[in-house]
Amino acid sequence: MPLTADVKAELIALRDPRPTARVAELTALLRFSGGLHWIANRVAVEAELDSDLLARRTARELVDMYGVRPELVQVQGGATSGGTRFAVRVIEAGETLARQTGLLDQRRRAVRGLPNRLTTGSRPDLAAVWRGAFLAAGSLSDPGRSAALEVSCPSSEAAMALVGAAHRLGVAAKAREVRGIPRVVVRDGEAIRAALAAMGAARAAAAWDQMRQRREVRAGVNRLVNFDDANLRRSAQAAVAACARVERALEILGDEVPDHLLAAGRLRLAHRDASLDELGHHADPALTKDAVAGRIRRLLAMADKKADLDGIPGTESAVPAEEID
Numbered sequence: 001m002p003l004t005a006d007v008k009a010e011l012i013a014l015r016d017p018r019p020t021a022r023v024a025e026l027t028a029l030l031r032f033s034g035g036l037h038w039i040a041n042r043v044a045v046e047a048e049l050d051s052d053l054l055a056r057r058t059a060r061e062l063v064d065m066y067g068v069r070p071e072l073v074q075v076q077g078g079a080t081s082g083g084t085r086f087a088v089r090v091i092e093a094g095e096t097l098a099r100q101t102g103l104l105d106q107r108r109r110a111v112r113g114l115p116n117r118l119t120t121g122s123r124p125d126l127a128a129v130w131r132g133a134f135l136a137a138g139s140l141s142d143p144g145r146s147a148a149l150e151v152s153c154p155s156s157e158a159a160m161a162l163v164g165a166a167h168r169l170g171v172a173a174k175a176r177e178v179r180g181i182p183r184v185v186v187r188d189g190e191a192i193r194a195a196l197a198a199m200g201a202a203r204a205a206a207a208w209d210q211m212r213q214r215r216e217v218r219a220g221v222n223r224l225v226n227f228d229d230a231n232l233r234r235s236a237q238a239a240v241a242a243c244a245r246v247e248r249a250l251e252i253l254g255d256e257v258p259d260h261l262l263a264a265g266r267l268r269l270a271h272r273d274a275s276l277d278e279l280g281h282h283a284d285p286a287l288t289k290d291a292v293a294g295r296i297r298r299l300l301a302m303a304d305k306k307a308d309l310d311g312i313p314g315t316e317s318a319v320p321a322e323e324i325d
Contacts, residue, residue: 003140007196007204011131012054014200019065021128024118026061027101028132034087035154036098036110043095043104047088047136048075054135055086066100068093113157119164126165131199133162133184140192140204143212149192153182171195241319243272246296248318249303252310261302264295 016022033047049055052074059070073087090097098104102115113119118129137152153159159175159182166173166184172191173184186195189212196205246265250257257265267279280287287295300315307314 003142003204003208004138006207007138007140007199007201008051008054008135010201010204011135011199012051012057014131016124016128016200018124020121021124022061022065023101024121024125024128025132025135026058026065027103027115027118028129029058029136030101030132031103031114031136031158032133032151032154033136036094036103039091042091043098043108045090045094045097045101045103049086049088049136050083052086055088058088062088062090062097066093066097068097112155114161114165119161123169126169127198127200129165130162130169130195134199140196140208143189143208143215147187147189147192147212149186149195151184153184156182158182159184166195169195169198171198239272242296243269244318244320245300245315248313248315249299252303252307252312252315253299256306257299257302261295261299264292265299267292268296 016025030045030047033049035045037044037046047055047058049058055072059072062068062070068090071087071089071091073089075085075087095104095108098110099106102117103111105111114129118125121129133151133153134149138150140149141147151162153162153175156175156177162184163173163175166186171186171194172188173186173195175182175184177183186192189209193205193209193212196202196208246268250262250265263283264279267283271279271282274282275289276292277289279292280289283292304314304316
């Protein structure tokens with residue numbers, strides 16, 4: 001997804017100088033991109049990422065913050081991820097790193113959600129949690145009916161922790177499960193913009209919001225055009241039906257048509273697309289819209305009554321089938 005790549009490129013280039021924020025981002029990234037593995041009863045920390053640039057950045061952060069030297073490995077993506085992926089592995093000092101980041105508790109058990117100190121931290125730390133989670137497993141779709149910012153989660157507990165962090169940032173997010181995978185989803189357009197801005201992707205937030213506004217304006221214009229087209233189509237159908245009925249009425253009545261009704265009928269046929277108000281202006285002397293409508297109505301009623309007495313089809317029979325609702 002081009003939008004996802006743009007957001008991640010902006011976030012990769014961002015470096016929060018606050019130590020707690022750096023810890024929060026790195027911990028969330030490790031948690032949402034793989035986390036812990038047990039190899040021969042030893043704890044290994046592994047992050048499987050979708051870009052070489054992000055993998056190298058993660059490796060540098062591990063060296064700078066924890067003094068461990070991770071292994072960088074290129075791996076083939078699975079059925080769901082696809083493509084080439086890059087693994088950052090810490091095996092030798094894996095258990096120490098896991099304890100330091102809070103991914104492993106004091107009883108040597110993996111933390112299923114996120115360390116409590118992260119989800120109850122300051123606003124910059126909460127933003128860093130979201131930044132790390134999105135870099136690890138996030139995606140952003142185009143603005144539109146199905147627009148969404150999503151993060152795939154390693155567990156339902158991790159999803160709920162991320163939802164809680166979003167709410168503390170003022171972003172409406174929901175946890176749901178899709179094909180057995182827990183996800184955190186932000187759907188509201190303004191909430192997506194706010195989430196991007198909170199993570200630090202200011203350019204992506206502005207670009208996404210601009211695209212959303214353009215689509216909303218275009219959709220509004222299309223609705224108006226369709227509405228106008230429908231109105232014009234109904235008006236045209238009504239005009240065709242009215243003229244067909246008037247022609248049939250004059251045919252049924254023949255010489256029995258009163259002069260004022262005959263004049264109204266001929267006026268209708270002479271100006272087939274005109275409104276009743278416009279017909280009134282064409283009359284000599286001029287008539288009101290209600291006067292024209294009344295005369296045409298009486299003309300049709302008189303013709304239908306005579307047709308009923310004579311046992312012949314009335315004025316409705318002249319209306320084309322596609323014009324009848």
